[in-house]
Amino acid sequence: MDTRDTAEQAELRRAARQLARELGPSTVGALDDATRHARLVAAVRDAGWLELRDDTGDGSPLASGVEAAIVADALGASVADAAYTGPLMAADLLRRAGVERADHAVVAFSGALVDAAVVDGARTAEAIYAIDCSAEQPDSAYAIVAEGAEYRLARLRLADTSNGAAPQTDLTRTVRGIAPGAPVDDVPGQRRLLTTDDLAHWSALGLALTSADLVGVMRGILDVTVAYAAERQQYGVAIGSFQAVQHLLAEAWCLMDGSQSIALYASWAVDTLEPDEARAAGRVAKAYCARAARQVCETAIQVHGGIGNTWECIAHVYLRRALLSSHWFGDDGDQLRGLQHERLGAVDGLS
Amino acid sequence: MDFRDSPAEAEFRARLRPWLAANNPGLPSSSTDDEYWARQAEWHTALYDAGFFGLSWPTRYGGHDLPTVFDVILDEELAAAGAPPRPSLGYLVQGISRHGSDAIKDRFLPGLISGQERWCQGFSEPDAGSDLAALRTTGTIDGDEYVINGHKIWTSYSDVADWCFLLARTEPDVAKHKGLSAFAVPMHQPGIEQRPLRMINGITTEFGQVLFDGARVPAQNMIGAPGEGWRVAMTIVSHEREPGELGYVARYAKTVKGLEKTVRADPGAFSTEQRDAVAWAHVQVEMLRRHVCRRLSERLDGVEHGPGGSIDKLLMTWVEQTVGAAALAVSGSRSVLDADDEPLKVYLYSRAQSVMGGTSQIQKNIIATRILKLG
Numbered sequence A: 001m002d003t004r005d006t007a008e009q010a011e012l013r014r015a016a017r018q019l020a021r022e023l024g025p026s027t028v029g030a031l032d033d034a035t036r037h038a039r040l041v042a043a044v045r046d047a048g049w050l051e052l053r054d055d056t057g058d059g060s061p062l063a064s065g066v067e068a069a070i071v072a073d074a075l076g077a078s079v080a081d082a083a084y085t086g087p088l089m090a091a092d093l094l095r096r097a098g099v100e101r102a103d104h105a106v107v108a109f110s111g112a113l114v115d116a117a118v119v120d121g122a123r124t125a126e127a128i129y130a131i132d133c134s135a136e137q138p139d140s141a142y143a144i145v146a147e148g149a150e151y152r153l154a155r156l157r158l159a160d161t162s163n164g165a166a167p168q169t170d171l172t173r174t175v176r177g178i179a180p181g182a183p184v185d186d187v188p189g190q191r192r193l194l195t196t197d198d199l200a201h202w203s204a205l206g207l208a209l210t211s212a213d214l215v216g217v218m219r220g221i222l223d224v225t226v227a228y229a230a231e232r233q234q235y236g237v238a239i240g241s242f243q244a245v246q247h248l249l250a251e252a253w254c255l256m257d258g259s260q261s262i263a264l265y266a267s268w269a270v271d272t273l274e275p276d277e278a279r280a281a282g283r284v285a286k287a288y289c290a291r292a293a294r295q296v297c298e299t300a301i302q303v304h305g306g307i308g309n310t311w312e313c314i315a316h317v318y319l320r321r322a323l324l325s326s327h328w329f330g331d332d333g334d335q336l337r338g339l340q341h342e343r344l345g346a347v348d349g350l351s
Numbered sequence B: 001m002d003f004r005d006s007p008a009e010a011e012f013r014a015r016l017r018p019w020l021a022a023n024n025p026g027l028p029s030s031s032t033d034d035e036y037w038a039r040q041a042e043w044h045t046a047l048y049d050a051g052f053f054g055l056s057w058p059t060r061y062g063g064h065d066l067p068t069v070f071d072v073i074l075d076e077e078l079a080a081a082g083a084p085p086r087p088s089l090g091y092l093v094q095g096i097s098r099h100g101s102d103a104i105k106d107r108f109l110p111g112l113i114s115g116q117e118r119w120c121q122g123f124s125e126p127d128a129g130s131d132l133a134a135l136r137t138t139g140t141i142d143g144d145e146y147v148i149n150g151h152k153i154w155t156s157y158s159d160v161a162d163w164c165f166l167l168a169r170t171e172p173d174v175a176k177h178k179g180l181s182a183f184a185v186p187m188h189q190p191g192i193e194q195r196p197l198r199m200i201n202g203i204t205t206e207f208g209q210v211l212f213d214g215a216r217v218p219a220q221n222m223i224g225a226p227g228e229g230w231r232v233a234m235t236i237v238s239h240e241r242e243p244g245e246l247g248y249v250a251r252y253a254k255t256v257k258g259l260e261k262t263v264r265a266d267p268g269a270f271s272t273e274q275r276d277a278v279a280w281a282h283v284q285v286e287m288l289r290r291h292v293c294r295r296l297s298e299r300l301d302g303v304e305h306g307p308g309g310s311i312d313k314l315l316m317t318w319v320e321q322t323v324g325a326a327a328l329a330v331s332g333s334r335s336v337l338d339a340d341d342e343p344l345k346v347y348l349y350s351r352a353q354s355v356m357g358g359t360s361q362i363q364k365n366i367i368a369t370r371i372l373k374l375g
Helices: A007-023 A034-046 A065-077 A085-097 A196-231 A243-269 A275-303 A315-327 A332-343 B007-023 B036-049 B069-081 B090-099 B102-114 B229-240 B248-265 B272-299 B308-331 B342-354 B360-371
Strands: A128-133 A140-147 A150-157 A174-178 A184-186 B119-122 B138-142 B145-156 B163-169 B180-186 B192-197 B207-218
Touching: A007 A034, A007 A065, A065 A196, A065 A243, A085 A128, A085 A140, A085 A150, A085 A196, A128 A140, A140 A184, A150 A196, A196 A243, A196 A275, A196 A315, A243 A275, A243 B272, A243 B308, A243 B360, A275 A315, A275 A332, A275 B272, A332 B272, B007 B069, B036 B102, B069 B248, B069 B272, B090 B102, B090 B163, B090 B229, B119 B145, B119 B207, B138 B163, B145 B163, B145 B180, B163 B229, B180 B207, B180 B229, B248 B272, B248 B308, B272 B308, B308 B342, B308 B360
Parallel strands: B119 B163
Antiparallel strands: A128 A174, A140 A150, A150 A184, B138 B145, B145 B207, B163 B180, B192 B207
């Protein structure tokens, strides 16, 4: 056992953090800077990070869950407003089905945001959601159709539906609502049906990447908040000199560090462990990281005081991103339910 | 990055597993009754005799000179087998190894590691808890001996100890951190009185207070130089804060396994809240397992024990207290109808974790000032 980064992983971590720091929005106002945003999107694309889960040719991905999570963590830490996890999850699903990669592909999720939308019929029946869409708006989203005990992919035409244009909670990633009635098309050239094992492994990746994003969010917001506590003066001294404030930040720091350990394991498990074990590792990581991130972000807003409750303070940008990453692939409550089902036995009406 | 076993690690695991299956004594997961510590001593001897104890310590003193990851494997297998945790001696071994002379190490490490000689740690006093350097127990030179007078409290295992790792003030006229020295004091002598201290879960044998009234210790039993006691103490407490050093992950995992078994036997009898509490305890224990792996791996780079130990101690405390709360939740009303209810005792015992080895408040002070550089 040796959980340290390899030289290549360390270099990827360094490069991703640097790029996200330089081109991510360091202020709320910078979210509206279209030039910066375009440069970030181009840089993420040019770095090849959107292809990490593409097919090498033999069905295996170009990079493991560990590398994918290293980038997710770096982007989360700088609340980077470029699509990453969404395109990666689409590429991973297409690879498992043996379908050619498609630029700007995205997966549609059921309203709880836990699982890929399962469709049945020529048109969708419920509202579904495409999460973390590319800047170039996709004209289609992928869903799955049950076929016996397995699944095939389906493509939903978005142009034909009224786009649910609800205001975005997460200011850094685009969620597209897909109203009921979207036409369901076949996906040509699917070489393999997806098994429940495929979907378990795919969920494991989703859980690992959203957990890694949350770890990044925690580290990023703590960097901002610790710096603020060292600088903001009240009673003639820095507020960071008060034990009451120190203890809040120390607790938050520990939650971030513990989250990092468990998220790391989940990212390693994706391509190493059996599907159910990998998903269980993802569930554990996500349950911990989702609870931790909520507390860390709330602490950060508290330490920022009145400023922390204004739109101009970047703390809420982190909190909003944490909320979406928490719910996507299931929040702590969903994961605890899942773990109970696997470990404690089923109870009618409870699990 | 790889959480998998190397070939040597896998070989060790394969050797350990059948031994554990045949030799698991089936003790409770923590000291919930007064017999626990007696049986824990037998477990120490059994592990040692089979070659499964002191894995990362020097062969010369009875260890096996293996990387610390082998301790993690031992902990994992103990947890998987539902076996008792390994005895937590690492901090004393580290204290003696780093500060003791060769003569001290040769004299004391073999007996400590094999379990032939048992130790307690005499640091805290009634008026020196978090402010440890304020301790008032004195060590006064008298020929080739020191004479010890004072009062130690919250001393674990003092009732069975052969030796006390004692911190005493030997130089009363210098600054409080500088006048302290550490000793290996023989417990079996007329100048020492040991009094049991009853813990909140009713246990009387784990905790004690020790009164020193003219007790004597040979000067050659000093660990480190005169006045080095504070540095010795800091070595010990920093190791005492590390879950990897203590092997507690196995203890927590064993408790959670027991709770899961209880719920699985009759799932419908437990509420959503009770099931959530058990699942959350599982999540916390898994977090700590991976955290220990990560920390030990970081140490391969030569990262030293430092303030980071306070992060680990806080995480470990939260895990133990989450597990304790889950035990209480699963027990439900039984916990108030029967004071001998084992989950109740596990819960009550867990409250000590945020005090022993430095309170959670002290750990947060250390993290804020030394890691976050606030102050």
